[in-house]
Amino acid sequence: ADIVVLEGDGIGPEVTAAAVQVLQALAARYGHQFELQRHLIGGAAIDASGEPLPAATLQACQRSDAVLLGAVGGPKWSDPKAKVRPEQGLLALRKGLGLYANLRPVQPHAATLGASPIKPHLLAGVDMIVVRELTGGIYFGDKQRSASAASDLCEYSVAEIERVVRRACQLARGRRGHVVSVDKANVLETSRLWREVATRVAREEFPDVTLEHQLVDSMAMHLIAKPRAFDVIVTENMFGDILTDEASMLAGSLGLLPSASLGEGKVGLYEPIHGSAPDIAGRGIANPCGTILSAALLLRHSLGLDAEAACLEQAVAAVLDAGVLTADLAPAGEAATTAQFTAAVLAQLD
């Protein structure tokens, strides 16, 4: 299998290095051959070539079986007046690969509940997956700027809504059969279309799946007030961005959560939901868990290696259970480094 590795910026190189070590160990253990190719994206690509997504990077990704990404961005490239920004590289990659469905599973782990701001009794048994639309909405609509004003256009087509709702309903079939669709249909026209299309797709194609609707403001509340109530959540791009960062607090740290971005083709993009964390970059203390678990999703969704994915997820769970926690989760002085956490996962895989 051909895997493109995009380290990106900040802690990106550190967390992808950890996940690559783990992938190589699994390849050895199960007798697979993974060809890894590194390419540039984000700030690192801007520095090298002036472009946040060089053509060579996009082409390599298009030809690959799967892409593993760290994170992009940082203060060095954050001048609001800058013409190119690292984030454009990530958005262009998602769009260029047609990855319209971003899966973000949230399953709090007993060992990390202490780090969550949420009361533990609310978290037992929480197991949800957010399906975020990833190539439409206000992220990709026309943007205008004049001296006195600015605008962003949020657009959705019926086809864009259908395909992501369908993906969410399919996922629900393999789970508890329950989908909550999140919108702001009492104010937005795109949300009213979203609600109509979601209702029709669920009724016509998934009579076995229960679909409910929630307004995004209520959802921001219910997500933490009664997290056990959710199975699959499907929503548009920007709402998904906000709600999944919020949902990471159920798990205890943004550093724990993986994601898989999928389209119609086989190539998927796998990245932790955290950012480039420039404040801790280069110090060897980043939590590689979200990226390692993203590698597990890569094994499952792009390579069809379900047993290997499950083995890796169990290894990570065992390491957390054993109390090996990075600085985002552990009390000061008791934290494992990125290398120590990774070594513990590798030891489990032996």
Added chain:
Amino acid sequence: ADIVVLEGDGIGPEVTAAAVQVLQALAARYGHQFELQRHLIGGAAIDASGEPLPAATLQACQRSDAVLLGAVGGPKWSDPKAKVRPEQGLLALRKGLGLYANLRPVQPHAATLGASPIKPHLLAGVDMIVVRELTGGIYFGDKQRSASAASDLCEYSVAEIERVVRRACQLARGRRGHVVSVDKANVLETSRLWREVATRVAREEFPDVTLEHQLVDSMAMHLIAKPRAFDVIVTENMFGDILTDEASMLAGSLGLLPSASLGEGKVGLYEPIHGSAPDIAGRGIANPCGTILSAALLLRHSLGLDAEAACLEQAVAAVLDAGVLTADLAPAGEAATTAQFTAAVLAQLD
């Protein structure tokens, strides 16, 4: 003073009735004359006149000193294909009165921490106020709909950003001098303009105030992970909508939180941040606290009656302290009704 009362829909009539009783008691105690006039808005207005904001209602509000509102909306008027919707009445009222700054204070109360999903040690000392831009952004931009697609335009002008940031900085001066401005400047053009203007206003006009920027996704996380870190938060319309519902969980219930919507003129609009809660409407169990505390904000911001406002806030605090809690906060079987809670507040005012 002339006060317009807009009961609206669902629990709106019940919670405004409670707040009106309290206002009348305060008027008697302090020797004020409040002229109360009821008008229609939302679904009730659609039923009576076909319009969610009848001209008579807007005119009465424009001529008044202050407006007290319950909530609008409900399933009866929620057909996605409906031509008029209750929410349009509320949006038109906010716009028609020029109420660009929506203040939403969040101060968790010891007696209600049990109802919060957040761990109590994170909540001690939390005291923040969210200033939500209320008459711009994607709520008011051009909306389009065709058979195959829909769109909403998010627009902000420099002037719209300046005035709401200024209001937030002024508020911060009377508090801890710290403002966090929330945007999505790594993706949205309106957010980049927002960040530039906020930075300039703070630097040029408020050198004594500290301004920080946060991305909305991170903010959804930090708001619950370290709520004590926030003093004044300023953000655009939609982000403010989402973040304040989330922030209500710090207090324990959406039913507790009041809001004040202010413009350049003297007339302000005061409403709880909760919705019309059709599921519990007419049962006499709604929490009137958010509306009663909105009446306190009305006394302070529109009528300049600071002592009366403080007296009312203390009365509410005393009632909560005494364990008089409505069904959103109390264990089943131990809940006070709307009338019991209101009577307890009135008793404190005696």
